[in-house]
Amino acid sequence: MAGSLRAWAQPKAEPRPQSEYPVATDARIEQSGETVRLSMMLSANVAVDAWVQASPDRVIVELPSTNFQIQPSAKRSAGFVSGYRYGLFTADKARIIIDLSQPATIAKAEVKTVRGGFGELTIELKKASRGDFLAEAGKVLKPGPAMPVPAPASTKAAGEARRTIVIDPGHGGIDPGATVASIAEKAVVLAFGKALKEQLEASGRYRIVMTRDDDRFVSLGDRVQIGRSEQADLFISIHADSLTQAQEVRGATVYTRSERATDAEAARLAAKENEADAVAGLETSEELQDVAGILMDLARRETRTFTGVFARNLVEKLGGSIKMHKIPLRSARFWVLSAPDVPSVLIELGYMSSPKDAELLNSPEWRGKAVTAVSAAIEDYFARERASVGKAAESRN
């Protein structure tokens, strides 16, 4: 299944395994006068492209797929550069995104071959006026790779009897999600997603599709689209945020989509999750316009009902085995849950900001318990559906 997703992301060739990517090490950032220079050592000389982007102001550096092995102690800011991050962007591209606290333009973006066939990447930025920066930003409009989105082909075979569940590990690649003490949300939720897939597949009753099964970026629109084109019976997005400064706030929460948020915290969280595309430097991303029409309205209403049933199941099963947030079932306007015809929920496994939660999120034992609870909720959900279909058939006879 993952193979087919990859084939869709890059139709021409299977992407190389990550172990074959050029390796980036030894990042340095320094300011001298009006210039800030970011450099990295690469295991090969590769092509580099760079451009600036306004609001938020930043520099996007694009390289072929790169395996970043940057020392954790590397300095991350200097002068007008308030920070930078890096990671895979698509199957064949990586990005470094440099956040600017003041306008700057690109004086140099190059990879020079150095001794031993290595490459030295240098990005040199020069302080600029707002006008010059905006002029530079206006010159380039790089379309994100996901816009326009080619509808991914479904891998669902005709006559497939199993239920289809799409598991959506949040964030990935250039977008790390919440990061606390070098633990990234993207890694925590991927590990959880893979464990859930394994357990569900073992039952033989489900066809599982992952929106990503490695450390890569997938746009929100593509995630929704994968759920729809796979004709998923359930879409489960997995997250583990650090929303609050309050370290004592902890526990898991199940979210569904609604236009009006149940509370301010839910609204803040949805707003943060909806920014995922911007974090990766996608220039344009707009939520799909709602499809109008009576049939769509019916589908949406039905989807909402099923979503509600499943979400309550989840809260019940999860609550029996792991610690839940004090308001465990909430809703807000999450873009990733916007498919009108796929029951979709988002599980916040816990708060990375809580030291206790962070420890649990990383423990295989805790993960096993939570995965088993989610699987049980799925079993229950489809069992009830079978029972109600059975009853309907009986009453017709």
Ligand SMILES: [Zn+2]
């Ligand atoms: Zn998240």
